[in-house]
Amino acid sequence: MMNKIKKIAIITLTLILLLTFTSCQSRQSGYNDKETAKIEITDIKGKTVVLNKIPERIVSLSPTNTEIMFALGAGDKLVGVTSFCDYPEEAKKIDKIGDFDNPSIELIKKMNPDLVLAGGYIQEDLMAALEGLNIPVASTEAADVESIYDSIAMVGKLVGKETEAEEIINNIHKDIEEIENKVMGKERKKVFYLVWKDPLYTAGQGTYINEIIQIAGGQNVATEITGWGQYSFEELLKQNPDILIAAFHSTDEGMRKEDIMKDELFSKLPCIREGNIHVMSDDNIVSRPGPRVVEAIREMAKALHSDSF
The missing domain is CATH 3.40.50.1980 (Nitrogenase molybdenum iron protein domain)
Incomplete structure (x- = not known):
């Protein structure tokens, strides 16, 4: 009787070990398949x-x-x-x-x-x-x-x-939707984005920056041009933006709000005299369409609609 019990126990243990080994092999095979699959x-x-x-x-x-x-x-x-x-x-x-x-x-x-x-x-x-x-x-x-x-x-x-x-x-979808909800129903401020100061360059329709401005609740005044282009100061005066947003590296030395306010030409704009200027903290977040897109949109939205943040 004792020998029979031992025999059953050995068979049971063998089956358990076999099933465990087969399971491990199956998992290992699955992992390898993933590593080597096309x-x-x-x-x-x-x-x-x-x-x-x-x-x-x-x-x-x-x-x-x-x-x-x-x-x-x-x-x-x-x-x-x-x-x-x-x-x-x-x-x-x-x-x-x-x-x-x-x-x-x-x-x-x-x-x-x-x-x-x-x-x-x-x-x-x-x-x-x-x-x-x-x-x-x-x-x-x-x-x-x-x-x-x-x-x-x-x-x-x-x-x-x-x-x-x-x-x-x-997460990007969620964060952008949250920003869009905050600026929803707000007046779309007219924006001029300063890419380069001299000669004057900006971002028109079809650019990543133009899209960021729109999502952030703004209206790009330079949409009559396509892509990146030179812009006349006379046209800028005519468009009369509500705010000027500048890339920090819009000059070789780096741009500061004070520099724009003291500039002989820019100071002719009402938005400049009123101090409605924002210099982006990092040019790369508005020039690299990647994971940091939310940082660019949020910073732009805060500059345009600070009361919503």
């Missing part, structure tokens, strides 16, 4: 990008892509970035491959990347050259607020951080 996306330019596995050595050709990588918690995969990639602080420590306009193909090759994240249309020739070297390239940089979500989702899928990407996207 990844496929359609990038910003409509090109299909296929990777055989999650990349571990990535080069970023734009500051926006670098910021997205760190926001996803994948900054440690970056082996090369541009000289303009300065956020977050850790990005400054990564090896540089040149500037945004003219990165070095030789330096990129030496880093042996299994993925390159490219920027805008200015980099098309470089992208073609890298693809000719059998280096996978994905164009993931957004041009407007809506495509920021696509950029984050694409990079998240490419680097195996889809859950993190979804969380970031949801």
